[in-house]
Amino acid sequence: MSEVQPTSPNVALLGRPGGRAMLDTPALVVDRAALDRNIAAMAAHARAAGIALRPHIKTHKSVAIARRQLAAGALGVSCVTLGEAEIMVRAGIPGVHLTSPPVTAAKLARLVALARAPHRGLSVVIDHADTVAALSAALLGASAPLAVLIDVDAGQGRTGCTIEAAPALVRAVQDAHGLRLAGIQAYAGHLQHVAIRAERRERSLRLAERLRGLLRQLAAMDLPVPIVTGGGTGTFDLDPEARVFTELQVGSYVFMDVEYLQALADGRNAPPFETALFVATAVIGVNQPAYLVTDAGLKCFATEGPRPEPARGAPSGSRYAFFGDEHGKLFVPTDAARPALGAVIECVTPHCDPTVNLHDFYHVVDGDTLVEIWPVDARGKR
Amino acid sequence: MSEVQPTSPNVALLGRPGGRAMLDTPALVVDRAALDRNIAAMAAHARAAGIALRPHIKTHKSVAIARRQLAAGALGVSCVTLGEAEIMVRAGIPGVHLTSPPVTAAKLARLVALARAPHRGLSVVIDHADTVAALSAALLGASAPLAVLIDVDAGQGRTGCTIEAAPALVRAVQDAHGLRLAGIQAYAGHLQHVAIRAERRERSLRLAERLRGLLRQLAAMDLPVPIVTGGGTGTFDLDPEARVFTELQVGSYVFMDVEYLQALADGRNAPPFETALFVATAVIGVNQPAYLVTDAGLKCFATEGPRPEPARGAPSGSRYAFFGDEHGKLFVPTDAARPALGAVIECVTPHCDPTVNLHDFYHVVDGDTLVEIWPVDARGKR
Numbered sequence: 001m002s003e004v005q006p007t008s009p010n011v012a013l014l015g016r017p018g019g020r021a022m023l024d025t026p027a028l029v030v031d032r033a034a035l036d037r038n039i040a041a042m043a044a045h046a047r048a049a050g051i052a053l054r055p056h057i058k059t060h061k062s063v064a065i066a067r068r069q070l071a072a073g074a075l076g077v078s079c080v081t082l083g084e085a086e087i088m089v090r091a092g093i094p095g096v097h098l099t100s101p102p103v104t105a106a107k108l109a110r111l112v113a114l115a116r117a118p119h120r121g122l123s124v125v126i127d128h129a130d131t132v133a134a135l136s137a138a139l140l141g142a143s144a145p146l147a148v149l150i151d152v153d154a155g156q157g158r159t160g161c162t163i164e165a166a167p168a169l170v171r172a173v174q175d176a177h178g179l180r181l182a183g184i185q186a187y188a189g190h191l192q193h194v195a196i197r198a199e200r201r202e203r204s205l206r207l208a209e210r211l212r213g214l215l216r217q218l219a220a221m222d223l224p225v226p227i228v229t230g231g232g233t234g235t236f237d238l239d240p241e242a243r244v245f246t247e248l249q250v251g252s253y254v255f256m257d258v259e260y261l262q263a264l265a266d267g268r269n270a271p272p273f274e275t276a277l278f279v280a281t282a283v284i285g286v287n288q289p290a291y292l293v294t295d296a297g298l299k300c301f302a303t304e305g306p307r308p309e310p311a312r313g314a315p316s317g318s319r320y321a322f323f324g325d326e327h328g329k330l331f332v333p334t335d336a337a338r339p340a341l342g343a344v345i346e347c348v349t350p351h352c353d354p355t356v357n358l359h360d361f362y363h364v365v366d367g368d369t370l371v372e373i374w375p376v377d378a379r380g381k382r
Numbered sequence: 383m384s385e386v387q388p389t390s391p392n393v394a395l396l397g398r399p400g401g402r403a404m405l406d407t408p409a410l411v412v413d414r415a416a417l418d419r420n421i422a423a424m425a426a427h428a429r430a431a432g433i434a435l436r437p438h439i440k441t442h443k444s445v446a447i448a449r450r451q452l453a454a455g456a457l458g459v460s461c462v463t464l465g466e467a468e469i470m471v472r473a474g475i476p477g478v479h480l481t482s483p484p485v486t487a488a489k490l491a492r493l494v495a496l497a498r499a500p501h502r503g504l505s506v507v508i509d510h511a512d513t514v515a516a517l518s519a520a521l522l523g524a525s526a527p528l529a530v531l532i533d534v535d536a537g538q539g540r541t542g543c544t545i546e547a548a549p550a551l552v553r554a555v556q557d558a559h560g561l562r563l564a565g566i567q568a569y570a571g572h573l574q575h576v577a578i579r580a581e582r583r584e585r586s587l588r589l590a591e592r593l594r595g596l597l598r599q600l601a602a603m604d605l606p607v608p609i610v611t612g613g614g615t616g617t618f619d620l621d622p623e624a625r626v627f628t629e630l631q632v633g634s635y636v637f638m639d640v641e642y643l644q645a646l647a648d649g650r651n652a653p654p655f656e657t658a659l660f661v662a663t664a665v666i667g668v669n670q671p672a673y674l675v676t677d678a679g680l681k682c683f684a685t686e687g688p689r690p691e692p693a694r695g696a697p698s699g700s701r702y703a704f705f706g707d708e709h710g711k712l713f714v715p716t717d718a719a720r721p722a723l724g725a726v727i728e729c730v731t732p733h734c735d736p737t738v739n740l741h742d743f744y745h746v747v748d749g750d751t752l753v754e755i756w757p758v759d760a761r762g763k764r
Binding site for chain 1: 486547685704
């Protein structure tokens with residue numbers, strides 16, 4: 001799958017002073033210093049807590065950002081789609097872990113091809129006995145076994161088997177040809193955005209208690225599970241306290257979107273992460289008295305969560321509203337100066353993961369300057 | 383900007399009987415016969431009504447589909463982003479019209495480059511005097527003038543000048559160096575989904591009356607506007623009746639999504655278009671008693687409108703709900719047979735335009751067979 005990346009129309013701005021405000025819009029913008037501070041803060045937290053990091057790249061889908069996370073000490077990356085895992089493995093990223101079970105014949109064939117190609121510690125979750133059997137059969141004759149974790153439903157009800165069903169599945173993997181039992185996964189997606197920290201903590205610790213029971217049961221059955229993986233940006237400081245996870249799959253901390261900024265805005269426990277991701281949009285319509293019209297709409301921002309929040313270039317107190325596929329409304333306070341036709345405004349992204357997936361490039365800025373352009377390598381990869 | 387398209391993982395299924403149900407999911411699926419019937423029905427309607435078609439390719443972003451529309455008699459295509467127009471012009475598509483005003487220095491530079499390259503009748507809208515001046519200055523020394531239409535706000539309040547301000551802008555284009563006055567545009571986006579046909583008709587005809595007044599005024603000022611463009615799938619049969627438009631910018635009729643199927647579901651006046659677009663998703667989780675888990679979430683479907691509707695492969699009466707970035711919930715009636723782990727289900731797309739923009743390929747089917755794979759050429763192009 002050789003792919004030539006298309007070229008961003010902003011290449012000519014690289015290194016040019018003030019280039020950030022001249023970006024051809026709409027454009028995804030990442031503040032490199034803020035990104036690196038977020039990566040360093042999570043790495044320091046994990047080191048202090050004695051827990052490993054396998055950050056989730058579903059958020060950024062970028063080899064360049066994965067490399068920065070690895071350089072800060074991460075032992076690998078987590079991927080939700082097989083297409084993401086293929087991109088990461090082919091880029092030489094170590095410790096690639098697939099967090100959603102591959103099930104169809106098409107996916108199992110691709111997974112087996114990936115497992116037979118050079119990789120540096122690929123692992124995958126399974127949550128059903130039929131998949132254990134199918135993957136084992138598909139790996140017939142493989143030179144090395146594939147690392148498998150059993151996906152346990154942490155209460156979200158999405159993927160994962162019940163905690164009660166887990167021991168039998170763990171046993172099935174242990175006994176299956178071509179598979180190597182590597183651990184269990186329990187991702188509490190439903191707890192990440194619980195707005196009250198005390199409730200988030202209480203529910204996280206209760207889940208940990210149930211997982212601890214499962215681990216005791218597996219130990220008694222002589223089924224070693226070296227890895228216990230889970231956790232997210234919403235519970236990054238609660239999961240280590242539970243002392244059941246060996247590693248965290250945190251993702252959104254690299255960017256911090258409106259959704260997480262709202263959910264984690266608990267005064268005394270504000271997370272040590274800052275906004276690093278924006279979408280730059282230009283004012284293209286000034287004919288309406290009540291608002292300005294911008295060139296970023298619902299093909300540029302995730303629409304299922306909160307709204308984008310105007311930041312750099314917009315008067316304080318401005319609000320953004322969707323206005324169709326390719327346009328937005330920018331409401332500016334009546335006592336503020338109206339941005340001019342053509343002015344570039346940056347917005348904090350509403351939900352970072354699906355916003356990133358709408359863009360081909362990160363325009364990497366250092367202050368006012370465009371310093372690098374990184375492809376969104378795994379955009380749209382399933 | 384030379385671009386090598388990545389390869390769909392479904393290439394191996396081309397021509398294989400039953401391949402449609404074996405697609406590597408999630409996958410965008412287009413029913414070629416239904417697509418062609420929709421294109422033919424709109425072409426026949428336009429011919430009978432004596433109105434031209436310049437279909438909007440923001441819906442499909444595909445050169446292959448644009449060619450089918452041209453083969454059925456369309457005189458060109460409409461594009462909302464300059465990136466779409468670049469793709470269409472470079473593919474040799476004639477009559478490319480840009481329906482949103484280019485404003486920033488970056489966009490004007492790209493537009494001028496496109497206008498100086500070989501094209502077969504490029505046109506663009508403007509809605510502000512500053513842009514008339516800027517584009518005229520940027521085109522200094524160009525060998526041929528660029529066709530410009532004045533964008534008039536049809537009541538949606540998005541792009542476009544007021545009807546009252548239009549004559550002065552039309553005059554400015556007429557007088558500007560490097561520009562050729564080609565017409566006016568009035569797109570009534572706000573009327574397309576008005577659910578009651580009688581109201582849609584009444585408001586469309588009222589708008590037409592106002593535009594007719596503008597055209598009389600321009601004629602009296604000796605400002606010829608040969609083209610009057612606008613209209614959409616929601617008013618395709620009302621706009622010709624108004625006898626003010628010379629051409630229609632209809633887009634969604636090629637696919638018919640849940641949004642339009644709901645809006646136009648007026649018994650006696652059901653439109654002659656049928657669903658031609660689906661997203662194929664696989665059942666990847668069967669551990670929950672209340673629902674199945676699928677592999678298509680909010681990175682595969684537009685989320686700002688109605689929900690996807692389960693169709694082929696799903697028991698009648700099934701419902702779909704979003705379940706995060708990469709997963710969906712499929713609720714199946716209790717008395718129906720549950721689809722098996724790995725089964726492929728197709729869903730009607732909620733809002734077709736932003737759904738298509740999330741995919742790299744159309745998997746083109748004829749009955750049960752995958753017969754072609756078309757790239758979504760202008761996906762993500764701004």
